[in-house]
Amino acid sequence: MEYMREALKLAAEAAEAGEVPVGCVIVHGGEIVGRGRNRREAAQRTDAHAELEAIAQANAVLGTWRLDECDLYVTLEPCPMCAGAILNGRVRRVYFGARDRAMGACGGVLNLFMEDFPNKTALQGGIMEEECRDMLSAFFSNLRAAENSRSVHDTGGDIRYDSGVPDGTDTRKE
Numbered sequence: 753m754e755y756m757r758e759a760l761k762l763a764a765e766a767a768e769a770g771e772v773p774v775g776c777v778i779v780h781g782g783e784i785v786g787r788g789r790n791r792r793e794a795a796q797r798t799d800a801h802a803e804l805e806a807i808a809q810a811n812a813v814l815g816t817w818r819l820d821e822c823d824l825y826v827t828l829e830p831c832p833m834c835a836g837a838i839l840n841g842r843v844r845r846v847y848f849g850a851r852d853r854a855m856g857a858c859g860g861v862l863n864l865f866m867e868d869f870p871n872k873t874a875l876q877g878g879i880m881e882e883e884c885r886d887m888l889s890a891f892f893s894n895l896r897a898a899e900n901s902r903s904v905h906d907t908g909g910d911i912r913y914d915s916g917v918p919d920g921t922d923t924r925k926e
């Protein structure tokens with residue numbers, strides 16, 4: 753909870769910056785060694801996801817690519833790209849908040865952690881799920897409100913996010 757709360761703070765920071773709110777922390781021996789948040793719009797980089805930023809920071813802090821004593825907390829279910837980095841880094845455990853039915857690689861669309869890779873990362877979803885989902889929902893409803901109030905001639909500053917994240921209608925079990 754404590755660490756997911758930290759991840760949520762980073763997600764809130766992303767939202768304030770106009771980014772889809774996703775935040776991530778990496779914990780080693782009870783210390784946060786990596787923090788990341790979504791910076792896709794500002795960076796205009798496909799890979800500017802919260803998890804990858806947190807992993808890069810943890811690598812730098814610990815001086816190793818091996819994260820087998822690390823646990824990762826992220827507010828939204830990791831996508832295949834980030835799940836790949838998590839597996840490559842041999843992260844010990846992943847805790848995520850909201851489910852991502854569009855891009856999730858931890859069961860939302862597919863589950864890379866069930867595959868026969870040499871490294872086994874433990875997975876737990878639904879951590880502070882409501883808070884994580886609410887932050888995403890609020891972001892997207894603000895975005896829609898802003899779009900609706902904009903003049904039809906104004907085509908600038910359009911932010912699109914294809915992941916169609918939480919609509920609150922998901923009743924599938926973990």
Ligand SMILES: [Zn+2]
Nearest residue numbers: 801831833834
């Ligand atoms: Zn990702």
